Amino acid sequence: MGPPLKKFNQDTKKLVFREFHQKCRAFGSGSSSLLINRWETTWKTAMTNIVSLLVLAGSKTAEIEGISSAGSTKESRRYTAIADGELLLKGPSELRKWPLPPLTGGVSPALIGHVASGLIGLKTEVLVAGLLQTPPFPYIAVESTGLGPAECVTTGKAMNPQRVESLIRSGLKLGSSLVNPLLLSECVPGGTTTALAVLTGLGICVDEFISGSNRNPPTELKKRSVEKGLRAAGLGATPSFKELLAAVGDPFQPVAVGLLLGARQVGQPVLLGGGSQMVAVLALALSTLDPSLRREFVQDVSIGTTAWLVDESISSSLRKSSFLSLIEQVENFFDVPLLGLCSGLRFSESSKKVLRDYERGFIKEGVGAGAFSLLAQLNGFSCKQLLQGCELAVDQLNDNSSLC
Numbered sequence: 001m002g003p004p005l006k007k008f009n010q011d012t013k014k015l016v017f018r019e020f021h022q023k024c025r026a027f028g029s030g031s032s033s034l035l036i037n038r039w040e041t042t043w044k045t046a047m048t049n050i051v052s053l054l055v056l057a058g059s060k061t062a063e064i065e066g067i068s069s070a071g072s073t074k075e076s077r078r079y080t081a082i083a084d085g086e087l088l089l090k091g092p093s094e095l096r097k098w099p100l101p102p103l104t105g106g107v108s109p110a111l112i113g114h115v116a117s118g119l120i121g122l123k124t125e126v127l128v129a130g131l132l133q134t135p136p137f138p139y140i141a142v143e144s145t146g147l148g149p150a151e152c153v154t155t156g157k158a159m160n161p162q163r164v165e166s167l168i169r170s171g172l173k174l175g176s177s178l179v180n181p182l183l184l185s186e187c188v189p190g191g192t193t194t195a196l197a198v199l200t201g202l203g204i205c206v207d208e209f210i211s212g213s214n215r216n217p218p219t220e221l222k223k224r225s226v227e228k229g230l231r232a233a234g235l236g237a238t239p240s241f242k243e244l245l246a247a248v249g250d251p252f253q254p255v256a257v258g259l260l261l262g263a264r265q266v267g268q269p270v271l272l273g274g275g276s277q278m279v280a281v282l283a284l285a286l287s288t289l290d291p292s293l294r295r296e297f298v299q300d301v302s303i304g305t306t307a308w309l310v311d312e313s314i315s316s317s318l319r320k321s322s323f324l325s326l327i328e329q330v331e332n333f334f335d336v337p338l339l340g341l342c343s344g345l346r347f348s349e350s351s352k353k354v355l356r357d358y359e360r361g362f363i364k365e366g367v368g369a370g371a372f373s374l375l376a377q378l379n380g381f382s383c384k385q386l387l388q389g390c391e392l393a394v395d396q397l398n399d400n401s402s403l404c
Contacts, residue, residue, distance in 0.1 A: 016324065022377045023344030025310065028327050029337035030298070039302055039339065042181060042269050044378050052117070052124040052183045053174075053259065054088065054368065056081040056139075057252035058131050058149030059158070062190030066221055069213040069362070070189040071101030077189040078149075082133045084110040084187045084367050085126050089137050091118070092396035097136040100397075105215060105362035107354040107394060109306075109369035112345070113185070115389035116372035119381045124185075124368075127174075129167060130251035142170040142255050150250045153190075153197050154225050156232025161246045164254045168242070171258020175265070182263045183304075183375070185273035185368025188252045192217070195280035197226040197248035201239060202287055204333045208315035209326035210276045215361040217314055241287045256281040260301070261288065269300035273371025275309050275364070279326055286334045294336045302339045303327075304371030308364040310342040343373040345386050352394045355387075 017025045018036065026036050043050075058081060061067065063074040071077035083098040087110040090096055100108050117124060126139040130149045143166055150158040175182070188194070192212040199206045211217050226248065233247035245254050260281060263270050272278035282301065286294050305323065314322040323340075331338050347355040358364065373386055 016320070022383060024341060024374060024377055025307070025344075026339065026341050027310070027324050028340045029331055030339035035339060039341070040378060042300070043271065043375060047120050047122040049180050050122060050183055051178055051180050052122055053127055053185070054085060054124050055127045055129065055184070055186045055252045055255055056085045056131060056135070057129045057186070057188045057250055057255070059188060059190045059194055059250035060149050060152040061193050061225070061250065064152065064154070064190070064193075064221070064225060066218050067193055067225065068190050069104050069215070070366070072104050073102070076101035078132055080189045081187040082131055082135055084108050085135060086137060087111060088113050088117070088124065088367055089126070092393045092400065098133075103362070105354075105360065106357040107363075107397070109363055109366035110187070111393050111397070112369040112390060113367045113372040115393050116369075116376040116386060119376050119385065119389065120379050122372070122375065127255060129255055143167055143251070153194055153229040153248045154232070156229045156234070156247050158194075158249050159246050159251065161242065163251075164242050164245045164249070167251060167254035168258040171255040172262040173258075175259040175262020178263050178266060178268045181269040181271070182259065183271045183273055183368070183371055184256060184259060184278075185371060186252050186256065186277055187367045188250055188277065191250060191252065191277045192275070193222045193225055194248060194250040194253065195276040196222050197229055198244050198253065198280050199283055200226055201230060201235065201244040201248060202241075202283055202333075204283065204329055206326055206329055209322045209329065211309060211312055211314060211322060211364060213363050213366065219314060241284050245284070252277065253281055253284065257284045260285045264297055264301065270302075271371055272301065272303045273305075273368035274303070274366070275305050275323060276326065278303050279330055282338075283330050283334070286336065291335070294334055298336045298338060302341060304374045305340065305342050306365045306370035306373070307342045307344065307346060308358050308361075309370070312361070312364065341374055343370050343377055344383050345373045345377075346383065347387065347390070350387060350391060352391050354394060355390055
């Protein structure tokens with residue numbers, strides 16, 4: 001579909017952001033006007049023509065004190081994924097089995113995803129890997145439900161190789177069966193740390209660019225945890241991506257790599273809904289390919305996220321977007337032009353404190369919030385409509401005593 005990306009690389013290398021639709025922005029070396037138009041043509045479509053998959057997964061990395069704010073205690077982070085999945089599917093007004101975990105600020109990004117996907121009528125299927133709980137909603141188990149979360153990244157033995165291989169095969173089988181574009185989202189507490197781990201293991205220097213649900217991401221804690229895990233693993237200079245996943249990954253990553261590789265094998269476009277985790281998955285997939293095939297592979301792969309993540313600057317030495325810097329590092333490492341996009345949704349004018357907390361640096365992204373709101377805007381819904389829908393959803397959560 002369309003001309004090769006290489007033609008546009010030199011024209012777009014210095015581009016930072018390009019606004020294209022209701023304050024949505026595109027970034028990365030693949031964000032030429034031509035390729036943005038191409039992306040819009042692909043994704044401005046009937047929602048029945050999109051396959052939306054949410055992967056819920058678990059890692060004991062989330063239990064490291066201070067590593068994540070996706071639940072204010074390590075005990076609550078054990079059920080964050082299943083609670084977020086239930087909120088995305090059922091919404092705030094229906095009776096739900098799992099309460100949202102207590103947060104230090106903000107509200108689950110699954111609320112944004114529910115509102116945005118509801119506006120456009122996009123139905124999402126859930127894949128489950130490594131949860132402690134059995135979901136009280138329809139789901140696809142991509143492995144035995146008794147395996148539980150991956151071990152902590154610090155052990156250097158997150159998953160056994162057979163589990164990794166099985167998860168990749170499951171994802172590959174499903175991805176290669178697709179006949180429509182794929183929107184992939186995830187919820188994995190502790191996932192930004194495992195993303196840092198696999199990116200570091202690939203040899204990409206991203207220490208200062210990985211965000212998280214914390215208002216001030218614990219960069220040094222993440223870095224120390226990853227270094228400890230990689231030392232314990234003793235992988236050597238050039239580990240395979242499977243060895244890397246087994247050492248310091250989480251169950252979401254091999255499933256997602258398989259899904260991405262499978263979908264691209266059959267020519268389907270893929271929108272990766274998220275932040276650092278999706279960049280890590282894309283990098284892992286690229287590492288499996290011959291360099292001559294990488295540019296064609298990314299031609300119809302994009303990353304959709306939120307404005308809060310894109311506008312964040314973590315490093316004290318850099319004054320530009322940390323997420324954009326992360327994208328650039330991966331582009332340079334694999335010599336590919338990437339296309340990232342963020343929705344225009346903001347909460348600065350919201351009457352709800354938990355929504356305004358997003359503007360203060362809490363949560364930022366998760367459960368496909370950016371990609372869902374991006375598609376809602378692309379298909380005719382304004383930021384004001386999204387904001388109003390989110391405020392109503394917050395009221396419904398309060399009415400049901402589910403918001404702490």
